[in-house]
Amino acid sequence: MCPLKESQAVLCGDHHPLASTDDERNEDNKNEEQDHSIIRAFLPSLPMSEIKEELISLVKIALPMLLTSLLLYSRSIISMLFLGYLGDIQLAGGSLSIGFANITGYSVIKGLAMGMEPICCQAYGAKRWNLLTQTFQKTFCLLLLVTIPISFLWLSMDHLLLWMGQDPAVTSMAKVYLIFSLPDLLAQAHLHPLRIFLRTQGLTTPLTLAAIFALILHLPINYLLVIYLNLGVKGVALGSACHSLNLNLGLLVYLVRSRKSLKPWSGASLTSWFQGWRPLLALAMPSAVSVCLEWWWYELMQLLCGLLINPQASVAAMGILIQTTSLIYVFPHSLSMALSTRVGHELGANSPARAQSAAIIGLSVAAACGFSAVIFTTAVRNMWGRMFTDKEQILALTSIALPILGLCELGNAPQTAACGVLTGSAQPRVGANINFGSFYLIGLPIAVLMSFGFKIGFLGLWFGLGAAEASCLSMMMYTLIRTDWKHQAKRAQELTRAAEGHLYDLETSLLH
Numbered sequence: 145m146c147p148l149k150e151s152q153a154v155l156c157g158d159h160h161p162l163a164s165t166d167d168e169r170n171e172d173n174k175n176e177e178q179d180h181s182i183i184r185a186f187l188p189s190l191p192m193s194e195i196k197e198e199l200i201s202l203v204k205i206a207l208p209m210l211l212t213s214l215l216l217y218s219r220s221i222i223s224m225l226f227l228g229y230l231g232d233i234q235l236a237g238g239s240l241s242i243g244f245a246n247i248t249g250y251s252v253i254k255g256l257a258m259g260m261e262p263i264c265c266q267a268y269g270a271k272r273w274n275l276l277t278q279t280f281q282k283t284f285c286l287l288l289l290v291t292i293p294i295s296f297l298w299l300s301m302d303h304l305l306l307w308m309g310q311d312p313a314v315t316s317m318a319k320v321y322l323i324f325s326l327p328d329l330l331a332q333a334h335l336h337p338l339r340i341f342l343r344t345q346g347l348t349t350p351l352t353l354a355a356i357f358a359l360i361l362h363l364p365i366n367y368l369l370v371i372y373l374n375l376g377v378k379g380v381a382l383g384s385a386c387h388s389l390n391l392n393l394g395l396l397v398y399l400v401r402s403r404k405s406l407k408p409w410s411g412a413s414l415t416s417w418f419q420g421w422r423p424l425l426a427l428a429m430p431s432a433v434s435v436c437l438e439w440w441w442y443e444l445m446q447l448l449c450g451l452l453i454n455p456q457a458s459v460a461a462m463g464i465l466i467q468t469t470s471l472i473y474v475f476p477h478s479l480s481m482a483l484s485t486r487v488g489h490e491l492g493a494n495s496p497a498r499a500q501s502a503a504i505i506g507l508s509v510a511a512a513c514g515f516s517a518v519i520f521t522t523a524v525r526n527m528w529g530r531m532f533t534d535k536e537q538i539l540a541l542t543s544i545a546l547p548i549l550g551l552c553e554l555g556n557a558p559q560t561a562a563c564g565v566l567t568g569s570a571q572p573r574v575g576a577n578i579n580f581g582s583f584y585l586i587g588l589p590i591a592v593l594m595s596f597g598f599k600i601g602f603l604g605l606w607f608g609l610g611a612a613e614a615s616c617l618s619m620m621m622y623t624l625i626r627t628d629w630k631h632q633a634k635r636a637q638e639l640t641r642a643a644e645g646h647l648y649d650l651e652t653s654l655l656h
Contacts, residue, residue: 198486198498198505206482208348213474215355219387222362226370226380234377237317240310244301245322247436247443249294249329253287255435257336259428262570264344265488266636269495273406275420275640280341280408282417282424287333294329298322317377324381331388338395341408344485350402354394362387423642427572434563434576441583441612442466445605448595454537458602461541464532465549465606469556472517476510476557480564487568491636496629503565503624510561514554521550541602548606555613562620569632570639571623578619587612 220242227238260283267275302319306312339351365386369379399405445466449458483506490499521528529542566575591608594600600607 194501195505198502199509201486202479202482202502202506202509205343205346205348205485206478208352209343209481210474210478212348212351212355213478215352215359217471217474218359219362219384222366223380223384226366226383227377230370230376230380233313233317236311236314238321238377238380240305240314241301241318241321241325243443243446244305244318245298245325245329246439248297248301249291250332251436251439252290252294252432253329253332254336255432256287256290256428257283257340258431258435258567259283259424259572260337261340261344261431261484261567262427262488262572263424263639264340265485265568266492266570267640268344269489269492270637270640272492272640276341276344276406277408277410278420279424280337282421283337283340283428284334286424286428287337288330291329291333295326298326298329321377321381324378325385328381328385328388331385331392335388335392335395338392338408342395342405343481344488345405346485346489347402347405350395350398350405354391354398357394358387358390361390420642423639427570430573430576431567434572434579437576437579437583441587441609444588445591445609448591448605449602452595452601457535457537457541460533460535460538461529461545461602462605464529464538464542465545467532468521468528468546469549469553472520472553473556473560475513475517476553476560479506479510479513480560480567482506483561483564484568487565488570488636491569491629491633492640494633494637496633499569499632500627500629506561506565507558507624510558514557517553517557518547518550521546521553545603545606548603548610552606552610552613555610555617559613559617559620562617562624565624566620569627570635574623575620578616578623582616582619583612586615 224235224238227235260279263279264276267273267279299322301322302315305315305318310318342348342350362383366380366383369375369383371379373379375382399407446459446462449455449462452458483502486502486506487499490496490502525543525546528546529539533539563575566572587608589608590611591605593604594607595602595604598604
């Protein structure tokens with residue numbers, strides 16, 4: 145027997161010199177066929193009846209969530225209008241405190257709450273009703289504990305902001321706003337898990353009705369606190385807290401009177417309180433990291449604008465564009481939440497084929513949303529900025545950047561929907577890794593290089609965001625194409641058992 149070197153094989157006469165090349169080609173063909181089979185498995189031919197049925201299921205969840213998100217977005221607009229009415233320092237202080245609160249508080253609360261979503265979705269699909277209520281109760285307690293260090297941080301935020309060189313008058317106003325926002329922080333700690341608890345049962349209409357109820361009261365409450373009682377910035381902060389409390393109240397009234405919903409206060413036992421924490425924390429931590437990484441990116445964009453040649457116009461234009469992308473984001477985000485619910489339900493019910501179909505149809509709808517965003521931002525580029533300002537420098541930056549923002553949404557819409565699929569299949573760690581890699585290892589260096597290295601300036605930051613979105617979408621799609629849906633259905637069964645305390649091997653149920 146000759147050794148495996150090609151020259152010795154030729155001398156021995158028992159191996160043709162081209163045989164190794166043929167073997168390599170055969171191996172390459174096998175790998176190519178395997179890749180094609182994976183793609184074909186991800187893109188099966190779906191009958192029209194199944195597509196129609198899945199679209200209806202997605203719309204039933206996504207449409208009320210879309211309306212709810214728009215109503216919640218209106219709350220922030222009303223608050224900003226009242227801050228602007230009070231004066232420039234109040235507006236600057238309120239804006240600074242809202243940014244600080246988003247970075248250090250609300251992003252953490254929202255991210256940790258998302259850890260309960262895959263457990264509740266899959267438990268509902270598996271008809272493990274007690275697990276939903278137990279997970280809600282554990283998540284609520286976890287968020288209450290987290291609000292303690294956040295509250296201490298908010299109470300001492302003036303020292304940190306002054307150390308960072310912020311204006312003392314603006315910082316003083318921001319501290320007042322944050323102190324009177326502490327009730328809102330506590331209300332959000334209950335509201336986020338409660339919304340997920342209802343949505344994972346497919347009960348989204350009550351969320352919309354509660355949001356309408358809270359928004360109707362928001363304007364008169366702000367008028368009462370800010371103008372009639374002359375509380376100023378304190379009144380705006382307390383008005384936001386009242387809005388969150390009214391949302392909680394509306395949902396609790398629904399839960400008391402409803403015969404459809406599970407009751408979040410039932411199903412608990414002394415034993416259940418000491419079981420199932422590990423899978424919840426294993427999902428909550430990477431979910432929080434993923435949300436924080438995404439939110440912090442836009443705050444970094446604002447900071448980098450302050451280092452450009454014309455910082456005032458750049459910061460103002462960036463603020464307008466971030467508000468615009470936040471409005472557009474409502475649409476794919478609502479679809480993402482619907483996808484998370486649908487995929488989680490089907491995996492929990494051990495129906496991997498239907499979960500895969502939901503993912504494919506949802507991603508197709510998200511791609512259509514992305515194209516719509518491109519058309520919209522291109523069409524309104526010369527008039528959109530005039531809704532916010534009449535300063536020519538700001539309008540010029542906004543007009544030239546809006547089409548690039550639309551191109552970013554072309555990637556952001558489907559990758560946001562893909563995040564929903566990953567959440568529903570209990571893979572937040574994958575999403576966190578992709579977000580970190582695409583936004584901070586690819587997008588941020590490109591943004592800095594193009595803005596400051598190549599002297600492109602303001603547009604360079606948006607080119608960096610476009611690179612981040614493109615790389616994020618590519619990695620998300622690669623992950624979903626390689627997904628073994630039967631294995632994900634098996635993981636869903638293991639996860640629901642783990643959360644009930646029957647299985648402790650998270651290496652199997654969560655990490656693989």
